[in-house]
Amino acid sequence: MKKRITLKEIANELNVSISTVSKSLKNSPEIGEDTRQKIIAFAKAHNYRPNNIALSLKNRKTKTIGVIIPEIVHYFFSNVINGIEKFANQSGYNVIIAVSNESFEKEVLNMETLANGHIDGFIVSIAKETLKKQDFHHIQETIDLGMPVVLFDRVFNDLKCDKVIVDDKGGAEAATTFLIEKGRKNILLLTTQDYISVGNLRTQGYLEALKKQHIIADNNLIIKVIDNKNSEQEMFDLEWQIENLLDQEIHFDGIFAVNEIYAASAMKVMRKRKLNIPKDIALICFTDGVISRYSFPSLTTVSQHAEEIGESSAELLINKLKDQYPVEENFTKIIKCSIIEREST
Amino acid sequence: MKKRITLKEIANELNVSISTVSKSLKNSPEIGEDTRQKIIAFAKAHNYRPNNIALSLKNRKTKTIGVIIPEIVHYFFSNVINGIEKFANQSGYNVIIAVSNESFEKEVLNMETLANGHIDGFIVSIAKETLKKQDFHHIQETIDLGMPVVLFDRVFNDLKCDKVIVDDKGGAEAATTFLIEKGRKNILLLTTQDYISVGNLRTQGYLEALKKQHIIADNNLIIKVIDNKNSEQEMFDLEWQIENLLDQEIHFDGIFAVNEIYAASAMKVMRKRKLNIPKDIALICFTDGVISRYSFPSLTTVSQHAEEIGESSAELLINKLKDQYPVEENFTKIIKCSIIEREST
DNA sequence: ATGAAAGCGCTAACAT
């Protein structure tokens, strides 16, 4: 167990001063050729590595970015992280991840612990609970402190910072239109409650598509799933509601689900009721994840290009960290969705 | 934009020394009641937060652990991270994540950048390429530096460090036996090539189960999928091989797949060939993920308790960081698998 | 060409 060697130790060993060592290792022309070579050789032989913590303290830069996401076991979010990681790494940044678990309190705590020196800036997707409470003081304070923040996917418009958002409304409109063009007239919408911005936008897109196609929206055909910490229960509720619709003989021939899980629930009910997808019911959903690809029939999806969202977020943040852009100037980047057609439509 | 206040600034404002401020904020009894109160009040009013970087430099502790995983968009790994996060957080540690992307080079690079001050210890699952090369110098060097390392899932036995492993062999044996007890005699094994330790162990478990049940292993019924960066291609190859078996009329009535994806490929072929699961073919696989839960029929799986693996890894590491255990003493924790029965068997 | 010294923010042993 050989501890890491420091500049001081090298200096002592070679009977030179610390600053001579420091300069030599930076190939400063100030230092004489032979001394420099000797020092560099010695440092290499002892596998010298600068201590990043000391550098951070000096430069007030950690070269680390903090990512706060609601969940990590989630196709969309883990892909976003992938994108962030990719871009950050090639720009020489590390990524530190904290999970809010959709809790307001944990989100606040996470931001506070990371803000005190650990990181240079944040990439955040806001927790459901925070969105419900509409309390964004922790984010505002971080911004006020002069620490750059990039919000992605789940954003709050009034916050003055960069944002990367999915064109949820456009994607939803495209998805709904897609079903209509396949000849479906009565489209069931499976969405979240309105306080979740992305769910809300997708609902709007759905309504917009209907309007443009001169179809009158039917409130019976809109299910706003009640959020539940227990996702089993949430799914159960949803399935029950869909079955209820079928029992009441409320007719529909297409389903647009705002996420894969809702789509999976719908499929389960269809199978139980011996309804064929896509013949009886065409199905499309948001999130081009594992479920869509491997289920049978495979699902037509609206891809949000999660990795690209991650990359763009990291890019915006790192640009600011490198003082490429003034702090006051904020961008909102909109990532377009695309439809990936599979067997369910 | 009000910058964060420092001890020095507080000291200047209140005309006391820095150490008086420091001691007051730590509620040291050395300081007089009124001065202390005054300082605490002032600090609170200005929202003082200690700079963690300075603390790290002083204490030579960052209270951060580094996690290096092959992939993040992966049910098993993201669950492990979840477990790590959970345990680390409640112990006051942050988690910094680096993805090797199954590349040896990137794994080495990641470890080197993080080792220089950023973190106190590592939790690592080794990349496929590293396992193939059998070059573990980067891990060995980290250990030699006195930095604790915990290996999980993909481990290399000769490294002297803590390890958390899945009872892959036992789980595979149980899975195979489970199929045999359901009356299946000819069980097709879909596994990885041998250099991937977990695949290898699962193959061994399969063989062990057959032996114990006095069934002679048939080499035709063992498909070792050739690793491919392009997973589409990898799946395609696998499907082709399964179809080939069917074409040759090599009979099997059960399938044991070492992961969900292989199982999904098998299902696809079965569906194409109009073979019913579970009637004609019973199917069981490793990884209790999203695919298994939401596919139809839902899959019987061997759960590896990923979150528990993460928690245990974090626990082992943090125990060492807290000097609870001597560095030389290494534990290997084996997490038992359990079978989750669903519709495919 | 080399070195001394200050300073990043904080702690703690050691004065006063």
Add this chain to the structure above:
DNA sequence: ATGTTAGCGCTTTCAT
């Protein structure tokens, strides 16, 4: 009860 000082590892300005 309060303050001074050294030091964590490094960079950088300013001597020499």
